[in-house]
Amino acid sequence: MATYTPMIQQYLQVKADYQDAFLFFRLGDFYEMFFDDALKASVELEITLTSREGGGEERIPMCGVPYHSASQYIERLIEKGYKVAICEQTEDPKQAKGVVKREVVQLITPGAMMEGRGLSEKENNYIATFSIFDQESFGFGYSDLTTGESKVTLLEGDTELLLNEIALSGAKEIVISATTPESLQNKIRERFGGTLSFEEKEEISGSYQHLLNKLNDPKLSTTIARLFNYLYRTQNRSLDHLQIVAPYEIQQFMKIDYYSKRNLELTETIRSKGKKGSLLWLLDETKTAMGGRLLKQWIDRPLIQKKDIVRRQSLVEAFLTHYFERQEIREKLTEVYDLERLAGRVAFGNVNARDLIQLKRSLQQIPALKETISQLYHDEAERLAERLDPCEEIVDLLERAIVDTPPLSIKDGNLIRDGYHEELDKYRDASRNGKTWIAQLEKEEREKTGIKSLKVGYNRVFGYYIEVTRANLHLLKEGQYERKQTLTNAERFITPALKEKEALILQAEEKSVELEYDLFTEVREYVKEYIPRLQELAKTVSKIDVLQCFATVSEERHYVKPSFSNERVILLKDGRHPVVEKVMKAQEYVPNDCYMDREREILLITGPNMSGKSTYMRQVALMAILAQIGCFVPASEATLPIFDQVFTRIGAADDLISGQSTFMVEMLEANNAISNATENSLILFDEIGRGTSTYDGMALAQAIIEYIHDHIGAKTLFSTHYHELTILENELKQLKNVHVSAVEQNGKVVFLHKIKEGAADKSYGIHVAQLANLPSSLIERANEILHNFENQEAEEVEQPASTQLSLFEEPVVKEKPLLSSKEKRALERIKEIDILEMTPMHAMNTLYELHKALKNS
Structure with a gap:
């Protein structure tokens, strides 16, 4: 370490805690990578590999990506199953004594990401965990960081039962203990290819103790605690959107193992591994991302309680028999954005003003949706309508605070409506009036000087200025303006009045932008208080969406209620x-x-x-x-x-x-x-x-x-x-x-x-081969061979009964016995075996041995 520069030493110290991740190390306008990270990233991201002096004897491999476009590179690495640690400057360089302080502010992993191409809007992005209590007892839990949903269960059985639950969850990342048997780790990698991460801490933290209120078994608590400890440790930010953990039992649902799910092509096809051609593809007439995710969950875990099934059927029937109301509901759902993930982004702190406008527009659909649902005149539908919370307070705030078409950035201003905040209005008035004064100044100076090309301009380096071309400089009076900058073809000037107005305008604009950001964060924090209500609303909307989807498919394809x-x-x-x-x-x-x-x-x-x-x-x-x-x-x-x-x-x-x-x-x-x-x-x-x-x-x-x-x-x-x-x-x-x-x-x-x-009566195998256009000569030869086989079989059947041997009857022979003494002992042993008392696999093996003995005889 001592041979490296202080900055490289800092990099190595941070990297030591993130050996299994790419470390994006912020240097100015770039995220830089060094050593092995640079060598690997240059290949995976197809970016230029360079090098730099690091204080040691050899040059250090180095590559980097611009910070403003880093997200696309991060997404590419995550899609390949890697992790990325984001290391930011956490100290003002002007106030730093020595190397600027840097810390990892977030670890982005396949199972812990909030945005990007890797997220499918109609598919959960689960991160899972399990605990081993003994050889046939496991705790298994999973969570979706984007929606805050978490579930946990106990499994009593062998590792195949655990592997099946991992498969059904579709988890992109699995958090385990380092003591997990290597053989089990290898099985998980071979079958699912997901990212494995490690977390040893199972203690329940006070920060999420309330999330475990529904768990009455310490095994469940310690299992999901491992996952929460990992998320809180790696994300370094608010996770207030995490919902209370829901325990479940696999016995509550129809069990469909991984192989059967694959063979039946429930959510993806065997050949393409895509959705098209699966049962999910057929059924998906949902109008919201939330509904699409819930539909997949229902397909993965069908019900086995008759009363629950009948309740769903009854609602589907209500939607089916009210065509016009159903169409209105579908239209309203089309305008509802992903409430679950919007709530998650609010809590996570990466929501922008456009997201909040989407939230407002979604909530504005709820009153009409609620009224239409109530027109189904069905008790269960009425209960659904009652749970549709329009959250009027949020709608009112966002309507007053955020402009209809805000910019993507939340730090450049133009987010907040006029009239929302008095001080902001004053800054804006000063800025707008100042710019009006400058436009008027340009007009007046042109008239005074007679220079029609004179202009008053602005740039970030020199501020406001009066620009006169060289050809017109002779028209200016001596000392009329104060010289500010010389260009090739022009001179730029300033006046005391312009300098004073510049200070007022720039100060007003700077303070305006700062105040807008503060006001936006206040609005975000206010919305944050409504996250539980938004999540409950999202669950109800999702359920309505899936039920109308079932009704739509059933009507269009002429299905009947079973x-x-x-x-x-x-x-x-x-x-x-x-x-x-x-x-x-x-x-x-x-x-x-x-x-x-x-x-x-x-x-x-x-x-x-x-x-x-x-x-x-x-x-x-x-x-x-x-x-x-x-x-x-x-x-x-x-x-x-x-x-x-x-x-x-x-x-x-x-x-x-x-x-x-x-x-x-x-x-x-x-x-x-x-x-x-x-x-x-x-x-x-x-x-x-x-x-x-x-x-x-x-x-x-x-x-x-x-x-x-x-x-x-x-x-x-x-x-x-x-x-x-x-x-x-x-x-x-x-x-x-x-x-x-x-x-x-x-x-x-x-x-x-x-x-x-x-x-x-026939298998028609050769006819099928003919349909596959095999050569005609081959087909003719196959028919000829088949005819010979059939004749041979007929001859064997027609042999006199006296020549047939009973299975266990020793033949009477005069010269040479048909069975050796070894074969006799084998058949005697087989007579003593009761196949029906065996396990299935034992019975199969025994039958195989019997076949070999008979074949040899």
Whole structure:
């Protein structure tokens, strides 16, 4: 340190506390970076790398960005997952003795940012945390700094349950203890790629003690305290907009694990990772950013309490049956800005005058919105209307104080209305009158001198002046003006009267700007007192927005209100996949019925590829989710049970990062379902067992079906190409075969996309290959090979029964036994095993061993 200059020493001292962040070190009009930060930032930001002498033997790498445009560079770094520490001068350079004092005033991170491109207006920007209490007990909490919302829960289970909650939160940053096992840290990085930050302090501070009032468990308090300690430590400013922490239990909502959420494409599609094509994309007819965020939260966590679901349905129905009132509500909502984030910016201190005008205009819509809601003549709607607080005091203040079209900057004046403050009006009058006097002076001096080009001008360096071109200098009398500045083609002068007026004008303008800033901060502090009321208003407006959204979609797409069965009955008439139906546009979507009751717990679905098996299964799950978030569903009639969980195994992809094959991923997801499902769950399994050999896959598929049938009893849709499994309908009384119909016309297959009772008779695989335009010679050869296989199979079936061996019957032989002694012992051992008493994975492994033994024999 001693070898460096005092300024570089100061930089290194600050940097020592922010090793995991880029340090933006303020030097004059630039934020500078040095050493490794400079080397890395020059690459990430594509800016010029330079160097400077730092007092040591070698030159120090250096790069920088202008402070007035720093935000765009900061946003680029945050989008890449980095952190940025803003180090400002906290001392007047004129009064500094030695190096100007500098301190980090804010740490900007992916999970702790208040503005910028990284914030999606219809998506929360969560920062999360968790605490480990033992191997199967965790505290998990998250907060959105932009809105002040915070939630926390206790999780009883393995780390997969914790990882699932992290995934559902979509957190951009996770705050943990340094003692968190490295294996768990690596899992989080691999799965989610979020930024990991560290905070050890779990003590509850007095500054936010009141935020924990609803928490009655010290585990919840210490979990969320870690997050609050991190936020207060890194932000260095008021966080008065943080709301009281809301505890929740995952059992209060339908459980949809990360894989099922992905497979069903609830909020983003699998391929593009974008919103378009997802259920959220279909439903989002919200008119406010707040409503858009709430809609996503409802989709992520559907309800399971019937009374809560019915209450939402009832409100949707009220909006649906009042078309004109709904249209008026939608128009008013269009004029409402993001009240949640505006309140956050007020507390954070980065709100500007234009933000306050947006707040005023939003609040001005509330009285009319309140009146229209009350015209729905519905008890629940009336209660919503009563909670619409117009905050007239804020509207009145902002109307009197802030001009309608203020500038972006709050430090350059022209923010405050005339008549709002007497002293400000005096300064303005002095400034305006002074400028009028100067205009009059220019006119008078032109007349006195006869110089028509004479002008009275102003610049910041020299102030006001009288300018005369060189060609006209001879027209001036000796000593008429006092010389001030000489230019190439002109001379500038001053007079005692102009100098006196200049002092009055500049003093008035300077004091005016200073006073305007002070008045603006007073207005901001006044609005700050209303943050709790604004946040409550935002919640009510958000709810109204989502409910009208459900009504709008339901009306436009001809959805019906579902009823709920206590007898676990699924009755869907003319059901459609909501997203596929919308994407098809003018094409006709083929609707399908679905009926399941206690005698039809499992539907075994067969049919060719591309015929619609996966679409059929998905539409049942999506209708269940739509129903339990309170929306209507795409059918002509709908009755559903209330599901506690939805599990899916649809499609497959290798997980290369963790070294898991397609088949392993499939087995893990299958195990997750059969280990956690209850009789009140919904399971969708698509082509289980296709990732391994035919006999292995078929054995696993059958064992899984039997296990679900005998041990779980969950409503299950199981699609398969193993037509041999359709015989299970004769053995499992609660399983029924259905198939997607197809017909052949002129040697080509036509998919009817219609679900019918019974099993499919063919798979039409070669026909699908033909539709994909594979070479005709290849198709002909495939048909030839298929014909040979079918003939061979028929010959094997026709063998005399006497040549068939019973599974465990030792054959009678004269010369050489068919089974070795080792194989005999294996079969004897298998006879003693009771598969139904095993865990699912143990049963699968045992069946695999049985298959190998039989294959060897």
